[in-house]
Amino acid sequence: MKKIIIFCLILAIIFCKCNLLKTEYPNPSKNLITFKLNDNFKTNATLSQLGQVQMQMNLFSQETYFTSPDCVNCQIYGTKEDRPFICNKEEYCVEHLQAIGDVDQYFKANGSVIDMNLILDSIEFYLSRGIYVKWISQQQQGKTYQYQGIGLALTNCVQSTFLRSLYNQAKIENFSYSLYYEVDSYNLIVGGYNQSLLAQEFYNLKSVSERRSDPYRIADDLVFADLYFNEQNILKDAQVLLDPTIDGIILPRKLFDQMNNILLTQRKVPDISAFLPEQPGIWSSLNAVPSFQIQFKLDDPDAYSKYLKVNFDALTFNTKNQRGQFTPRISFVNIIDENNQFYNVVRVGKILFQQMMYFKFIQIEDQTQKTEFRGLAPMIKIQQK
Structure with missing residues (x-):
């Protein structure tokens, strides 16, 4: 009997040690938001006077940004199809403070901080601390500037303003996302992952x-x-x-x-x-x-x-x-x-x-x-x- 008890204690110690050492991640959350993205990693957004546009998502930037009509040199690096966004108070867009940041790996932007209403792939929320771009600086040649973009960067030092807005409005329970490709689109799950897959x-x-x-x-x-x-x-x-x-x-x-x-x-x-x-x-x-x-x-x-x-x-x-x-x-x-x-x-x-x-x-x-x-x-x- 003593041998059985000792053996069970040893197993318990080993099991506890494994649980303490194992790198942990959370269980699947109930509050998950799934976005569909195309092969270029873009998703549909509804932006007041612009109607439906495609927004570029970026795993390596924390900034969500929109391009002002005042950005003259944005036209040089963008495309003819791109259209600027007008921030109107009547449409729940508020412009304040000055801002500077890397909108992606290739462009640095100067402009203002804006808070605004945004509908992204049918999900409506209020975005805090977006960048309203009024001038860009090229950091790598030969790259095309995207007029609107959403940053998803997550590190101990950097948190995406897009994800933080969703978290502060209790639309997600933690700072996380998962990503996989199925049939003809990317599936970006914000706030967790689909364990059944x-x-x-x-x-x-x-x-x-x-x-x-x-x-x-x-x-x-x-x-x-x-x-x-x-x-x-x-x-x-x-x-x-x-x-x-x-x-x-x-x-x-x-x-x-x-x-x-x-x-x-x-x-x-x-x-x-x-x-x-x-x-x-x-x-x-x-x-x-x-x-x-x-x-x-x-x-x-x-x-x-x-x-x-x-x-x-x-x-x-x-x-x-x-x-x-x-x-x-x-x-x-x-x-x-x-x-x-x-x-x-x-x-x-x-x-x-x-x-x-x-x-x-x-x-x-x-x-x-x-x-x-x-x-x-x-x-x-x-x-x-």
């Missing part, structure tokens, strides 16, 4: 701790991973940015030669069009096309594994053209910082969100107790085109 629990991703300058200033959104092409390692400790505005995987240009050598060694070079940095080849048969793997590093101290391996098989990793031929969903770019050093930054887009759910959560009780969680979870099979 998960095949496993969330894995806590290991974040890059060092501060970055241009072009990736928000280091908190970079996570560590190892990359494999046709099951051969091509890069260790890559810094990965999950970016829903792109389709496939954007790789550093320096990886091209290594990947080309793998195809030559394995005798799997394309038979329709050559494998080139500008065009990654065309194959006639799905049986011969390459595959790709990303092995994310985890930050759970008690995890069974230190990695989460995401496999992109031949069907997932390649697109099919009208002739029934296949091309990998990759491209190559040179990314160089201000010290002329190459970044090992890899951008991964829709190809990942089609099979994994991304979840981000922060909780700040005081300045000394902060919880920050960013994770991926495999989803059950959902319909995709």
Whole structure:
């Protein structure tokens, strides 16, 4: 009997220790708001005199902003289809204070702070501390300015003004969002996640701790991973940015030669069009096309594994053209910082969100107790085109 009691006590101690060590995230909330976004990560909004417009959402900015007719140089970097927004008190829009901020990774704005009524994908709420843009400064060349945008950035230091407005109006219970792609649209769930879609629990991703300058200033959104092409390692400790505005995987240009050598060694070079940095080849048969793997590093101290391996098989990793031929969903770019050093930054887009759910959560009780969680979870099979 004593042996049984001692054994039970040992199990209880181990169980308690695991619960204390495990990185925690909240249970699914009852107050969830789901937004549908297109492939460009835009959603529909109703803006008084403008009627229905598409607003760009951005995971890497905290600002929600609208462009004033007074912004002369906005027309230079925008498009002909863009229209400015007029802030009228009669339509519950109040302009006050001066403001300056990064509206996205590419533009810094000067203007005013505004509070206004907003209907976003049929959800009505009052936005506090938006930016009314009256002048922009370009921070990276060759980029198009979006006239309206919604920032979703969440870190211990930065909280999205959009999410804070929803939280203060009790429309959501915590600062969190989840994201996945289904059929022909992104599903952004603000305030939590849909547990019924998960095949496993969330894995806590290991974040890059060092501060970055241009072009990736928000280091908190970079996570560590190892990359494999046709099951051969091509890069260790890559810094990965999950970016829903792109389709496939954007790789550093320096990886091209290594990947080309793998195809030559394995005798799997394309038979329709050559494998080139500008065009990654065309194959006639799905049986011969390459595959790709990303092995994310985890930050759970008690995890069974230190990695989460995401496999992109031949069907997932390649697109099919009208002739029934296949091309990998990759491209190559040179990314160089201000010290002329190459970044090992890899951008991964829709190809990942089609099979994994991304979840981000922060909780700040005081300045000394902060919880920050960013994770991926495999989803059950959902319909995709």
